Amino acid sequence: MLAIEADALRRTYTSRTGWPKSRRTESEAVRGVTFDVAPGELFGLLGPNGAGKTTTIKMLNTLLLPTSGTARVFGHDVARDPVAVRRRIGYVFGGDRGLYDRLSALDNLRYFAELYGVPARAQKRRITELLDLVGLLGREKEKVEGYSRGMRQRLHIARGLLHRPDVLFLDEPSIGVDPVAARDLRRTVADLAATGTTVLLTTHYMAEADELCDRIAVIAGGRIRALGTPDSLKSLVRERDVLEIEAYGVDEERLDRLRRVPGVRGVAAEDRGALQTVTVQTGRGAAELHGPVLAALQGVRLGRVTSREPSLEDAYIAIVEGADAATVTGTATSAGTHTGTSAGTVGGGAGAVEGTASQGAAV
Ligand SMILES: Nc1ncnc2c1ncn2[C@@H]1O[C@H](COP(=O)(O)OP(=O)(O)O)[C@@H](O)[C@H]1O
Ligand SMILES: [Mg+2]
Numbered sequence: 081m082l083a084i085e086a087d088a089l090r091r092t093y094t095s096r097t098g099w100p101k102s103r104r105t106e107s108e109a110v111r112g113v114t115f116d117v118a119p120g121e122l123f124g125l126l127g128p129n130g131a132g133k134t135t136t137i138k139m140l141n142t143l144l145l146p147t148s149g150t151a152r153v154f155g156h157d158v159a160r161d162p163v164a165v166r167r168r169i170g171y172v173f174g175g176d177r178g179l180y181d182r183l184s185a186l187d188n189l190r191y192f193a194e195l196y197g198v199p200a201r202a203q204k205r206r207i208t209e210l211l212d213l214v215g216l217l218g219r220e221k222e223k224v225e226g227y228s229r230g231m232r233q234r235l236h237i238a239r240g241l242l243h244r245p246d247v248l249f250l251d252e253p254s255i256g257v258d259p260v261a262a263r264d265l266r267r268t269v270a271d272l273a274a275t276g277t278t279v280l281l282t283t284h285y286m287a288e289a290d291e292l293c294d295r296i297a298v299i300a301g302g303r304i305r306a307l308g309t310p311d312s313l314k315s316l317v318r319e320r321d322v323l324e325i326e327a328y329g330v331d332e333e334r335l336d337r338l339r340r341v342p343g344v345r346g347v348a349a350e351d352r353g354a355l356q357t358v359t360v361q362t363g364r365g366a367a368e369l370h371g372p373v374l375a376a377l378q379g380v381r382l383g384r385v386t387s388r389e390p391s392l393e394d395a396y397i398a399i400v401e402g403a404d405a406a407t408v409t410g411t412a413t414s415a416g417t418h419t420g421t422s423a424g425t426v427g428g429g430a431g432a433v434e435g436t437a438s439q440g441a442a443v
Contacts, residue, residue, distance in 0.1 A: 082152075082154075082155075083118060083119045083120075083121065083154060083246065083278040084123075084140060084152070084247065084278070085116050085151065085152045086113055086114060086115050086136070086140065086149070086151045087114055087150045087151065088112050088114055088149035089114070089136065089139055089146050089148075089150070089151055090108070090111055090112055090146060090147045090148045090149050091109050091110040091132075091135050091136075091144060091147050092106050092107065092109070092147045093106070093109055094106050095107075109132045109135040109302055110132040110135050110139070111302035113149075113297075113302070113303065113304055115297050115304065117278060117280060118278075119154075119246070119276075120276050120277070120278055121273075121278055121279075121294050121295065122270075122273040122278075122279045122292055122293050122294050123278075123280050123281070123295055123296075123297070124280075124281050124282070124289040124292065124293035124295070124296040124297070125137070125280065125281070125283075125296075125297055125299055126282075126289045126296050126299065126396065127282075127284065127298060127300050127400070128284055128300060128400055129284065131284075131299045131300050132299055132301075132302040132303075133251070133252075133282040133299060134173075134252075134282065135302075136282075136299070137171070137251050137282060139151055139158060140158060140169075140280070141158075141166075141169055141171050142166055145159055146158070146159065153165045153169060153247060154168055154246060156168070167243075168246045168247060169246070169248070169249065170240035170241055170242075170243065170245035170247070170249070171240055171249035171250075172233075172237055172239070172240040172248070172249070172251065172253060173251045173252075174253055174254075174255035174256070178236065178239075179224050179232060179235060179239070181223065182223060182225065183224060184220060184221050184222060184223055184224065185211070185219065185220045185221075185222065185224055185227070186207065186211075186220040188224060188235065189207045189210065189211070189220075189235075189238060189239065189242065192242055193206065193242050196242050196243045198243060206244075207220075210238040210241055210242065213238065213241075213268065213272065213275075214234035214235065214237050214238045214268050215234060215264060215267075215268060216231065216235060216238070219231070228258075228261060229256055229257050229258070230257045230258065230260075230261025231261070233254070233261075233265055234264070237250070237253070237269075237272070241272070245277070246277065246278060247278045247279075248272065248279050248280070249280050250269065250280070250282070251282050252282055253269070253283075254266070254283065254285065254288060262288070266288060266291060269281065270292060281293065286393050286395070287393070289310070290310045290314075293310060294309065296308070296310060296313060298313070298396065298399045298400065305399045305400065305402065313396075314395050316395045316398055316399065317390035317391075317395045317398055319363065320361050320363065320390045320394065321362050321387060321389075321390070322360070322387065322389070322390050322391075322394055323359070323361075323362065323369075323370065323373060323386070324359055324360075324384075324385070324386045324387075324388060325357070325358045325359075325360065325373075325374075325377065325382060325383075325384075325385050326356070326357060326358075326383030326385070327355075327357075327381065327382050327383065328354055328356065328380065328381040328382075328383075329354075329356075329380060329381065330349060330356050330358055330377065330380055334376065334377060334380065335347055335349055335358070337376045338358070338360060338376045338377070341369065341376050343369045343372075344361070344362055344369065344373065345361045345362060345363065345398060345401075346359075346360075346361040346394070346398040346401040346402070347359070348397045348401065355383065359394070360373055361390065361394055361397070367387075370385075370387075
């Protein structure tokens with residue numbers, strides 16, 4: 081039996097805005113998401129802010145009802161049998177809330193063990209086991225207020241595991257955690273998966289997903305844009321070449337102009353103070369594109385221009401940018417072409433590809 085089955089999941093948020101005449105506005109957060117997770121698999125939902133990751137998780141863990149579509153956790157339907165689902169899942173949301181600062185880690189875990197109905201006899205052993213798993217054994221008597229962000233996050237994971245769930249949902253566990261603590265956290269998640277727990281993790285860090293996940297679904301604009309093993313996603317950009325351009329004051333209009341240069345496959349800009357780094361992906365060996373690319377930036381003060389091999393981050397940018405471009409042009413044809421192409425390449429690698437059919441539809 082599959083651990084998680086999501087089938088054409090959709091969620092629309094409705095809100096009222098405006099005064100004195102209020103209008104109903106609808107926003108489609110998740111627009112038809114389909115994927116499966118096998119028992120014991122560590123599955124990643126990777127995507128930028130607002131992609132629909134949290135909304136998807138909240139439908140799977142019964143906190144939100146799907147607008148349409150179905151989801152099952154170990155065969156139990158999330159809408160029809162939420163109680164059975166809840167018994168088998170645990171979840172941890174990124175951020176600081178949900179722990180008692182004035183209490184020690186041990187007392188926090190005792191409190192939640194009681195709340196989750198862990199039998200009194202089993203509590204002590206379970207808590208010690210979990211403290212060990214998350215690397216907090218020896219620090220459990222300290223008050224949580226003195227804990228670092230990373231330690232808190234690991235304590236959250238222990239809390240989420242108290243009732244021995246078969247599936248753990250981790251929503252952006254490493255948000256706001258420093259790099260060293262994030263590495264410890266990744267180790268905890270990897271150890272957890274090694275014990276046989278199915279993990280569904282969301283993140284917007286490509287490197288984190290790559291290191292941890294058996295398979296990754298890249299989600300943007302409420303749709304799955306690519307799905308496969310990390311290697312198969314990387315194969316997306318293997319045929320590409322990346323131009324990195326230092327620039328000062330590139331605006332959105334210029335970036336759009338860059339995106340329209342024939343042969344350019346993806347454009348991203350990152351601000352570092354006054355300096356921006358513009359990353360342009362082109363077909364491999366497209367040295368002849370350097371001219372047109374620089375021409376599109378005419379009038380902008382430029383710094384260093386370098387050409388390099390594509391990285392994982394570029395694969396992610398390529399997938400998400402493909403999604404953006406589809407939204408910008410707003411035609412179903414271009415959406416189909418974009419996602420079709422990228423997903424096709426993913427399929428060329430080792431991974432399975434899903435969700436292509438729904439992507440070409442209705443943009
Ligand atoms: N309670 C809500 N009401 C209205 N819109 C929401 C609500 N929660 C999320 N959204 C919108 O739905 C989209 C997806 O959000 P979310 O699932 O939180 O994305 P992610 O977790 O990937 O950052 C965003 O555009 C967000 O603004
Ligand atoms: Mg989120």
